[in-house]
Amino acid sequence: MDIVISTLYLGYILLIFGTLGVILGPERRDPFVRLLNIEIPALGVMLIFLAYNHTLALMTYIAINSLIVLVFIRTIIRKEELEA
Amino acid sequence: MDVVQHMFNPTVFVGFVVGILSLLAIAYQRSDIHTLILTDVVECAMLVIIAAVGTDLAEALILPGLVVGLAEFLAVSEILIQKNKLKKKGRKITKLFEEFLAVEEPKIDRDIDHPKMEILYSASRFISLLLVIYGAFLTGFTGGAVMSLGLLFYLLAQGITSKGISSEDIKDFWEAIVGFSGIMWALWIILGFVGFYLFPDHYVIFLLIAGGALALKVGSKLGLIGDLKF
Incomplete structure (x- = not known):
């Protein structure tokens, strides 16, 4: 159960900070950089699943x-x- | 108390936070392509909110959401490219994945015979029938996969032994299977899931309808892969 909860909270952290990185991160004018940044919230969604x-x-x-x-x-x- | 019930509130909270943040970012965005990329983050928020329920029903609702999301992104990207092309004159209209589309059918001019594989000639119909019936009893995704294996085996065996399947037949067959799969999708979603909410007392009937329709839908969709060869 401990490892489930820690996986879940790691997923939350990756999801929220990854979204902030997509929205406010450096070099966000470049569409490629923004697309690669989306992988971080996607990994958060995977951990939550x-x-x-x-x-x-x-x-x-x-x-x-x-x-x-x-x-x-x-x-x-x-x-x-x-x-x- | 179950552990999933403790996980519900924070997950829904995180989902709403991510959704509101990304929608705000879309509101301040001017470029088309950036809006399209940010829509992907909104989809993450939607998936997390659905997943918070933590039951099999949530999982069954995530799967069509994912496929529909992929179809949406494909369609919107295609529209975006076409819109940009129409602004400039003198360019011919092309597709997004034009390098991957087949221009003409490949032709094999020598006969290939498989004399060693007797099973393709004598038992293809029996084995595919066995797999389809077994898949119908399994129901759901697993049943659909088993069923499609039967259909695929039959089609590939017929193609190898060349028992009178022409290219026109395959085209008609393809259209028919696509239509059948769409009807089964409607049965799965409308009769299956809506029936759960409207008539909870008769849940066994709707469960069987949803499972059977899902099996037929997955089976027919995956069975289409066998057509690509001819």
């Missing part, structure tokens, strides 16, 4: 998260190509 024992949701979230990063990177590259 782990503490709640949501196995299927955790596995699907990991898979979907990598696909979302792929889509965003393509969008950013395309947009910079168009604006250049």
Whole structure:
């Protein structure tokens, strides 16, 4: 039970401070840096799923998260190509 | 008292804090692409609030939320790119993932025979039927996976032994399976979940409807993978 609670609170900390980092962090004008910063709250969500024992949701979230990063990177590259 | 009940209040609190922070950031944002990226953080907050309930129902609601979220991001990115393209004239309209789309069907001009694998010729129908029936008894995600394995095995075996499945047939079959899967999704969500809330006394019937529809939906969706080969 102790390790469950500590996993949960580590997830909370990563989620809140990761969100603050995405919103107010340094170099946030660059879309790539902002996209990479999103991985930290995503890891917090994964730890919270782990503490709640949501196995299927955790596995699907990991898979979907990598696909979302792929889509965003393509969008950013395309947009910079168009604006250049 | 259960440990999950102690975890409910702080999790919902954290979810609301993250949601309010990211929505405020979206309100002060001017660029399109930054708004789209910040929407991902709002989705994290939504997932955490749903996960706070900590039951199997919460897990079952997270899964369609994830898939719908991915579809939303794909659609919105595509719209964003198209909007930027329409501003500039003289460019041809392209897709977001155009390098990965198949232009024309690959053609194999020599016959491949598999004489060693007798099972593909004689027992493909029996084995796939066995797997589908077993999957129907399992219900849910596991049943859907077993069922789709049966469908995939049948389709791949038919494709290898080339028993009169043409490309047009496959296209019709694909459309039909997609429609069937959509109807099963509606059964799963509408009849299954709404039935729990409206008629809690008859929960066994709705549980069976939801589980069976989920099995058929996952099975038909994964069975589509077998079509890609032909």
